[in-house]
Amino acid sequence: xxxxxxxxxxxxxxxxxxxxxxxxxxxxxxxxxxLLKIYNNIENLNDNEKIxxxxxxxARNSIYDYYRKQNKSNENYTPELEYFLxxxxxxxxxxxxVKSMVDYLPExxxxxxxxxxxxxxxxxxxxxxxxxSLSGVKSRVQRARKxxxxxxxxxxxxxxxxxxxxxDFEHKTKDCKFC
Numbered sequence: 159x160x161x162x163x164x165x166x167x168x169x170x171x172x173x174x175x176x177x178x179x180x181x182x183x184x185x186x187x188x189x190x191x192x193l194l195k196i197y198n199n200i201e202n203l204n205d206n207e208k209i210x211x212x213x214x215x216x217a218r219n220s221i222y223d224y225y226r227k228q229n230k231s232n233e234n235y236t237p238e239l240e241y242f243l244x245x246x247x248x249x250x251x252x253x254x255x256v257k258s259m260v261d262y263l264p265e266x267x268x269x270x271x272x273x274x275x276x277x278x279x280x281x282x283x284x285x286x287x288x289x290x291s292l293s294g295v296k297s298r299v300q301r302a303r304k305x306x307x308x309x310x311x312x313x314x315x316x317x318x319x320x321x322x323x324x325x326d327f328e329h330k331t332k333d334c335k336f337c
Contacts, residue, residue, distance in 0.1 A: 167193075167196070167213055168189070168193065170317075171189055171192055171193070171213065171214075171217055172185070172186075172189050174214065174217055174317070174326055175188050175189055175192070175217060175220075175221060177326070177328065178221050179221060179224060184224065188217075188220050188221060188224055191220050192213075192216050192217045192220050195216050195220070196213055196216060199216075210325065211323065211325065214325045214326070251327070251337070252310070252314070252324060252327060254337065255310065255313060255314070255334075255336050255337040256306055256310065257276075258336045258337065259306050259309045259310065259313075259336045260272065260276075260302075260306070262309065262336070263302055263305055263306070266298055267298050267299075267301055267302035267305065268302070269288065269298075270284060270288070270295055270298035270299045270302055271298075271299060271302035271303070271306070273287065273288075274295075274299050275299075281295045281296055281299060282295075284299075309336060312330070313329065313330060313331075313334045313336050313337060314327045314328065314329055314330060314334075314337075315327065315328045315330060
C-alpha cells in the first residue's frame with residue numbers, strides 16, 4: 159500500500175467516526191489514532207482486497223475503546239452507544255429490513271425470492287414447484303432482487319468495502335415503512 163493511504167481513507171474514516179462520536183474533537187483524536195494504527199500495522203495485511211474491511215475494523219475498535227473509556231469516567235454512558243459495535247449488527251438490521259421489504263413485492267416475485275433465498279431451493283426446484291420455466295424463475299428472482307435493492311437504497315444510506323460487503327449503513331428517515 160502506498161503512502162497516500164492517509165489521503166485515500168482519511169475523509170471516509172472521518173465521516174464514519176463522526177457518525178458514531180458526537181464530539182468533534184474526540185472524533186478527530188480517534189481518526190488520528192486509527193491512521194496511526196493503520197500506518198503501524200499495514201504491512202501485516204496480506205490481502206489488499208480486504209484493506210477496507212481491515213481499516214474499518216480498526217476504526218470500529220477504536221470507537222469501541224473510546225466508549226469503553228467513557229464508561230469508566232462518565233456515568234451518562236448508555237448501552238445504546240455500543241449498538242453499532244457488534245460486527246453483525248449491520249447485517250442483522252439490514253436482513254430484518256430486507257425481510258420486511260419482501261412483503262411489499264408483487265406476489266410472483268415474492269414467491270420466487272422466498273423459495274430461493276430464504277428456503278434455499280434451487281431455481282430449477284422452484285420452477286418445478288411453481289410450474290413455470292427455469293428462465294421464468296430466473297427472471298422473477300432477478301426482478302425481485304432489483305426491487306429489493308431499490309427499496310433498500312430508498313430506505314438507507316449504505317457504505318461498502320471493495321468487495322461489495324456492507325460495512326456501514328444509516329437509515330435515511332426514522333419512519334421507514336420497512337425497518
